[in-house]
Amino acid sequence: MAEVTFRVSQGTAEQSEExxxxxxxxxxxxxxxxxHYIQSHFAPDLAVRWNCKAxxxxxxxxxxxxxxxxxxxxxxxxxxxxxxxxxxxxxTFPRIKDLVTNVSWNFQVNKKxxxxxxxxxxxxxxxxxxxxxxxxxxxxxxxxxxxxxxxVLRNHDKQNEFAGxxxxxxxxxxxxxxxxxxxxxxxxKHEAGIGLCNITKCCTEVCPEDIHITDNAxxxxxxxxxxxxxxxxxxxxxxxxxx
Amino acid sequence: MESFETHEHDVLVIGAGGAGxxxxxxxxxxxxxxxxxxxSLLGKAHTVMAEGGVAxxxxxxxxxxxxxxxxxxxxLGGKMLNNWRMAQLHAQQAPDRVHELEHWGAxxxxxxxxxxxxxxxxxxxxxxxxxxxxxxxLEMIRTLQDRAVQLxxxxxxxxxxxxxxxAGDRVCGALAYWREQGRFxxxxxxxxxxxxxxxxxxxxxxxxxxxxTSDGLGMAYHLGAQLMDMEFVQFHPTGMVWPPGVKGILVxxxxxxxxxxxxxxxxxxxxxxxxxxxxxLSTRDQVARAIYTEVKEGRGSEHGGVYLSxxxxxGEAIKKKLPSMYHQFKDLADVDITKAPMEVGPTTHYMMGGxxxxxxxxxxxxxxxxxxxxxxxxxHGANRLGGNSLSxxxxxxxxxxxxxxxxxxxxxxxxxxxxxAVQQATRExxxxxxxxxxxxxxxxxxxxxxxxxxxxxxMRIEEDLKKALEKIQDLRSKLRSVRVTGSRLYNPGWHLAYxxxxxxNTSEAIARSALARxxxxxxxxxxxxxxxxxxxxxxxxxxxxxxxQMKISKSPLPQMPEELAKLFEETH
Numbered sequence: 001m002a003e004v005t006f007r008v009s010q011g012t013a014e015q016s017e018e019x020x021x022x023x024x025x026x027x028x029x030x031x032x033x034x035x036h037y038i039q040s041h042f043a044p045d046l047a048v049r050w051n052c053k054a055x056x057x058x059x060x061x062x063x064x065x066x067x068x069x070x071x072x073x074x075x076x077x078x079x080x081x082x083x084x085x086x087x088x089x090x091x092t093f094p095r096i097k098d099l100v101t102n103v104s105w106n107f108q109v110n111k112k113x114x115x116x117x118x119x120x121x122x123x124x125x126x127x128x129x130x131x132x133x134x135x136x137x138x139x140x141x142x143x144x145x146x147x148x149x150x151x152v153l154r155n156h157d158k159q160n161e162f163a164g165x166x167x168x169x170x171x172x173x174x175x176x177x178x179x180x181x182x183x184x185x186x187x188x189k190h191e192a193g194i195g196l197c198n199i200t201k202c203c204t205e206v207c208p209e210d211i212h213i214t215d216n217a218x219x220x221x222x223x224x225x226x227x228x229x230x231x232x233x234x235x236x237x238x239x240x241x242x243x
Numbered sequence: 244m245e246s247f248e249t250h251e252h253d254v255l256v257i258g259a260g261g262a263g264x265x266x267x268x269x270x271x272x273x274x275x276x277x278x279x280x281x282x283s284l285l286g287k288a289h290t291v292m293a294e295g296g297v298a299x300x301x302x303x304x305x306x307x308x309x310x311x312x313x314x315x316x317x318x319l320g321g322k323m324l325n326n327w328r329m330a331q332l333h334a335q336q337a338p339d340r341v342h343e344l345e346h347w348g349a350x351x352x353x354x355x356x357x358x359x360x361x362x363x364x365x366x367x368x369x370x371x372x373x374x375x376x377x378x379x380x381l382e383m384i385r386t387l388q389d390r391a392v393q394l395x396x397x398x399x400x401x402x403x404x405x406x407x408x409x410a411g412d413r414v415c416g417a418l419a420y421w422r423e424q425g426r427f428x429x430x431x432x433x434x435x436x437x438x439x440x441x442x443x444x445x446x447x448x449x450x451x452x453x454x455x456t457s458d459g460l461g462m463a464y465h466l467g468a469q470l471m472d473m474e475f476v477q478f479h480p481t482g483m484v485w486p487p488g489v490k491g492i493l494v495x496x497x498x499x500x501x502x503x504x505x506x507x508x509x510x511x512x513x514x515x516x517x518x519x520x521x522x523x524l525s526t527r528d529q530v531a532r533a534i535y536t537e538v539k540e541g542r543g544s545e546h547g548g549v550y551l552s553x554x555x556x557x558g559e560a561i562k563k564k565l566p567s568m569y570h571q572f573k574d575l576a577d578v579d580i581t582k583a584p585m586e587v588g589p590t591t592h593y594m595m596g597g598x599x600x601x602x603x604x605x606x607x608x609x610x611x612x613x614x615x616x617x618x619x620x621x622x623h624g625a626n627r628l629g630g631n632s633l634s635x636x637x638x639x640x641x642x643x644x645x646x647x648x649x650x651x652x653x654x655x656x657x658x659x660x661x662x663x664a665v666q667q668a669t670r671e672x673x674x675x676x677x678x679x680x681x682x683x684x685x686x687x688x689x690x691x692x693x694x695x696x697x698x699x700x701x702m703r704i705e706e707d708l709k710k711a712l713e714k715i716q717d718l719r720s721k722l723r724s725v726r727v728t729g730s731r732l733y734n735p736g737w738h739l740a741y742x743x744x745x746x747x748n749t750s751e752a753i754a755r756s757a758l759a760r761x762x763x764x765x766x767x768x769x770x771x772x773x774x775x776x777x778x779x780x781x782x783x784x785x786x787x788x789x790x791x792q793m794k795i796s797k798s799p800l801p802q803m804p805e806e807l808a809k810l811f812e813e814t815h
Contacts, residue, residue, distance in 0.1 A: 012732070028486020028576065040685035044736030045729025049284070051452040054492045054571055056381065057287045073574055096423050097733040104400075107285065107392075115393045116348030124345060125357035131350050135375065138350060138382060142286055177348065 004076060006034055009088040010046065013095045018086070019043070025076055031087065032060050032071035035099070047098035055208055058143030062099050063088040068145040068206045090148040103144055109163050112191060116174055117182040130178040137173035137217060139209045142166065146203035146213060152196050163192035165203035165213045172217035175224070185228045188221055195225070245669040247418075247427035250399075251658070252278035253651035254644070255417060255432035257404050257459065260288035261380075261636030262616025262643070263438030264387035265340075269644025270436075271394045275651050278430065279391065280399040280419060282454050286388050289440055289452060290636065293380025294495035294567065296362055296372025297637070298630030299337035303358040305369035310334040312368050315810045317631060320366040320526050321595075321624020322765040323780055324472065327803040328602035329622040333631070333638050340637035341373050349386040351375055363500045366526040366628040377495050377565045383633060402428060405741060406668040407435065407462045407612070408660045414466065414611040415658040418668045422738065425731025427669050431658040433651035434611045436643045437463060438636075441594035441617040442476075442749045444688075444742070447696035449591040450482055450493040459618040460752075461745030463598055468607040470786040471620040471798070472596035473749070474756035474767045477627055478701045480530035482590025484548035489575045491590040494568060496629040498551060498585070499523040501564050505534070506550045506584070507542035513549070528626040528766045531589040535701055538588065548588035553580055589701055593632065595623040595766065596756070599785060604646040605639055611650055615643035620783075625765025675740045681726030684740040687718055691746060694718070699754045704770045708758040715751050722747065748793075755795050756784045 002025045007018045021042050023034045032050055039046045050060040053072045060071040065079070065086050079085055093101035146165035152158045163171075171184050171192070188194045201214045211217070227234065254270045256263050259281035270277045281288060300313040313334035318325050341359065345351065351373050352360040361370045375382040391398070401422040408416045416431045439459030443451025464470060481494040499505070505523050507513050517533040518525035525533075534549050544550055553561050558581035562569050565580075572578040572585055597620040598607045605613045616636045623631060675681075698711035722744065727737045762776040763769050782797040 026487050029488045030575070033488040039735060040683075040689075044683060044685060044727070045734040047733035047735060051283055051287045051289075051454065052292045053452070053489075054292065055574070056378070056567065057291045057452075059283065059287050075575075100423075100733050103284065107398075107400075110389075111392055115389060118346065122346075124342070126350075126353060127357045128353040128355075131353060135350055138375070138385070139378065141291075141381065174348070177350070 004034070005084045006038065007084055007086045008035070008038065008046070008098070010043070010098045012097055016095070029076045030072055031064055031069070031074040031076065031085065034076065034085070035071060035087070047096070047100045049100055056141060058141030061090055061143045061145050061148065063090060068148045070143055070145070070208050073208060090144065092148045092154045105159055106142070106144055106147060106166065109167050110170065112187070113167065113170060113174070114182045114184050114187070116177055116180055118179040119181055122179050126178045133216065134173050134176045134178070136211055137169045139211055140166065140169050141209060143208060145206045145208065149202045149206045151200070151202065158193065158196060161193040162196050165218065167192060168194060168197070168221055169211060169213055169217045172221055175221065185224050189225050189229060194218070194222055197222075245427060245666060245673070247429050247665065247669070249429045249431065250278060251431040252276045253432065254434045254436065254647045255280065255430050256436045256438060257417070258288065258438035258440060258616070259285055259388070259398065260290040260438060260440060260616065261383055261387060261633060262640035263288070263436070264384070264391050265637050265640025266436045266438060266615055266644035266647070267391050267396050268387065268394060269641045270648040271391070271396050273645065273648035275648045277396050278399060278432070279396055280402050280404060280430070282401065282403050282422070284400050285398050286384055288384065289454065290380045290384045290633070292450070292452070292493065293383070293633055294377040294493065295364060295497035295500060296374030296379045296630050297337070297341055297383065297633035298364070298367060298371050298628065299341045299373055299634055300334060300371060301338045301341065301359060301361065301373070303354055304361045308369040308371060311810055313337070313371065314807070316367050317622070317628060318624070318811070320626055320628040322626060322775065323624065324764065324783065324800065325624030326602050326621035326801060327807060328801065331807065332602065332642070333622055333635060336638045337634040340634065340641065344383060344386050344637070347386050347390045349382050351382070362497060363524060364496055364629045365499065365521070365524045365530065367630065372500070372630040374497065376563070377497050377567050379633065399428070403738065403741070404458060404462065405672060407466045408664055409466055409609070410659060412610055413654070414609055416660040418665060420672065423733055425734065425737070429660060429665055431660060433654050433658055434613065434647035436647050437598065437612065437614040437618050438616050438640065438643070439618045441597070442746065443591045445691060445695045445746050445750045445753070446591035446700065447692040448482065448491040450479060450491055451591065456742035457745045457749040458742070459614065460597060461748045463607060463609065463612060463614070464748060464786070464788055466609055466612065467788060468609045468612060469599040470596065470752055471599040471783050472624070472756070473752040473786055474760050474784060475595035475625050475765060476591060476753060477527060477593035477595060477766050478531045478589040479592035480527055480534050480589055481551060481587035483576065484586050484588040485546035486576060492571070493590065493592070494551065494585060494587050495565070496527070498553060498565060498568060501553065501561070502556050503551050503553045504555070505530070506552065507537045508544055509542060513537050513542070526626055527629065531701060532768060534588055544586045546586050548586040550584035551587045552584035554582060554584065593617060593627055595625065595627055596620045603642070605643040606646065611654070613643040613647045615639040625767060672741060675725050675727040675737065678724065678726040681724040682721050684725050684727065684736055684743055687721050687725060687743055688739060688746070691715070691718055691743070691750060695750055695753070699750070699757055702768050702770050703757050705758065708754050711754045712751065712758070715747055715754065719747050751793055752786045755793060756786065759784060759795055
């Protein structure tokens with residue numbers, strides 16, 4: 001049976017090293033299968049998160065040969081014969097152990113977002129054509145690959161002033177909900193730091209759900225922020241109406 | 244002495260899938276303090292993988308639908324072994340629970356007139372499943388999790404419960420460890436809700452994730468709660484069979500709901516021979532047995548399954564209605580389902596049995612201990628209909644939250660757990676680290692999975708079940724000497740060593756119940772007793788702890804009132 005060499009980054013935030021393993025390859029095998037093989041044959045305490053193994057839960061995010069990927073969806077036959085497969089944890093988040101990182105910051109960000117706020121007397125008649133664009137955002141499986149790749153978080157560590165693409169997608173799903181009445185525009189500008197995004201589309205490229213994060217979520221939200229805060233007509237209106 | 248941190252809540256909810264989250268929301272709404280504990284990150288529980296939809300007789304597509312028809316379908320699907328009152332409450336309350344999700348932000352697919360769209364599913368008389376393409380579970384868990392976050396409920400993530408404690412006859416707390424650090428946590432609570440799901444990980448081929456190790460069943464059994472209907476394990480007819488790494492991953496019943504056809508290697512639509520009236524939309528037990536039989540008799544597909552095809556349907560519509568199936572097959576199996584058939588075969592999917600609960604309150608036989616969702620028995624009887632699980636989570640999750648909160652309010656006494664009990668439990672947890680030799684937890688797990696798959700699976704026979712019971716005892720003695728290496732820091736080998744205790748216990752309950760039920764009914768098929776026996780239809784199996792032994796007994800089925808019994812007259 002053919003074998004492939006895996007190099008897995010193991011250790012903690014303080015101390016880590018790459019360890020090599022030879023793993024037999026089966027048809028259709030994915031990186032997560034290999035990690036499980038390593039666990040049961042060589043390294044029983046190798047830490048990894050996973051749940052569904054079918055790209056539906058977003059648990060097994062890692063960096064495979066330098067690219068943020070879901071390990072359950074990354075097939076070994078995507079790599080050249082003889083190429084080593086190198087697996088690292090997400091770089092943007094602090095490592096706990098091996099491939100597991102501390103992603104709790106994301107859950108803190110989520111708490112600050114105003115929830116869906118429909119009117120009390122809503123009839124709940126909604127049409128599919130009004131929902132299609134919102135349903136795209138609702139596909140998000142919270143794998144945080146977009147957060148991992150975003151340079152504002154990855155290279156500039158702006159966690160305190162920037163919510164990241166995942167939460168722009170979430171805000172877009174609420175702002176564009178057919179019956180929502182709340183406004184999150186001030187939040188986007190002042191707390192979520194949407195202005196820091198310079199639309200390089202890295203997030204869109206890594207999204208395993210193919211959500212058009214930049215084009216369909218971030219850019220329309222940026223436009224709403226501009227309309228609210230910089231539109232000269234509405235500024236004049238605000239001055240005179242006192243709102 | 245092992246140190247530990249302590250947290251106190253009126254109600255402790257264990258498990259953050261649909262049932263646990265719905266229970267949390269309800270208990271918090273009752274004004275009691277609630278803590279939610281889960282093994283994974285929030286939003287990754289098994290509910291996220293549910294695909295096809297949530298069953299609720301709203302009648303948006305088929306106007307004739309109502310709770311009575313849903314009730315009747317559920318009972319007939321469960322081969323009348325269901326708890327009638329649970330089936331009634333479920334059918335009556337499901338529509339309100341679905342609308343509630345919409346009010347909290349869920350966006351279901353729509354009918355042309357702007358209502359929630361409903362699709363056909365096996366065993367449901369009418370189009371009944373509210374859905375979002377084939378990612379209904381994701382929509383549901385995200386909606387519920389955001390609601391719970393909004394209510395500021397503390398969530399203890401990646402925290403595994405290991406022991407429940409009693410004071411007198413009442414539950415009073417639980418021990419857990421943080422997966423991250425391996426440190427212990429004591430929870431004190433006046434009421435505990437178990438929403439810990441099923442036991443798929445006892446089998447080799449399963450659609451279930453690593454979390455499905457029946458922790459709730461194991462902990463509650465040791466505390467003295469009764470288990471019921473443990474012989475009824477659902478084998479979903481359509482799991483992926485190829486390539487090897489994806490074997491068992493679910494192929495949603497919505498594929499058949501949207502018009503998918505099953506064929507064998509001769510191109511025959513074989514369901515004509517098993518259930519000509521309902522064909523592919525027959526109940527899961529029947530379709531799973533049909534596929535098993537086709538393969539066994541040499542009419543299977545290349546990789547030991549059968550073919551499921553949607554190629555006769557519009558390709559664009561398939562991509563819209565079944566997007567995750569389209570991607571799953573394209574990415575993992577190199578199959579474009581709009582152009583070529585899928586290969587599918589049965590996969591362990593769901594536990595109909597579980598903790599015996601009171602239908603009105605979801606209380607187990609231990610005061611203060613509640614159970615909702617897959618961990619509870621009763622609603623689904625001998626076979627669950629697709630779509631009835633998501634509605635189960637919502638209806639009984641809410642009832643559990645409500646009644647646990649009331650119980651906590653009525654019992655003012657501050658919960659206490661003795662230090663000795665905690666120390667004994669932590670010692671038990673840490674023993675595997677102290678051994679210098681012994682079997683690996685991964686090896687024991689593999690042996691158990693093969694045992695259950697081959698000897699207590701979809702087709703059962705006395706001889707095999709007896710062998711399974713012997714093997715389980717053998718694995719139990721191996722587990723007593725299991726060895727764990729590495730540190731307590733995020734150590735999956737250690738976590739598995741503990742999970743095995745529950746897996747073995749539940750496996751024994753499954754094998755014992757399956758051996759005792761000398762008939763075939765629903766998901767339980769005995770090759771040596773192939774007929775359904777009306778006499779057995781009067782009994783549920785109940786499992787309880789009797790000293791160190793597992794005791795099995797028969798309990799008479801609760802009798803349905805006259806006005807409900809009438810609903811079955813024309814169908815019997």
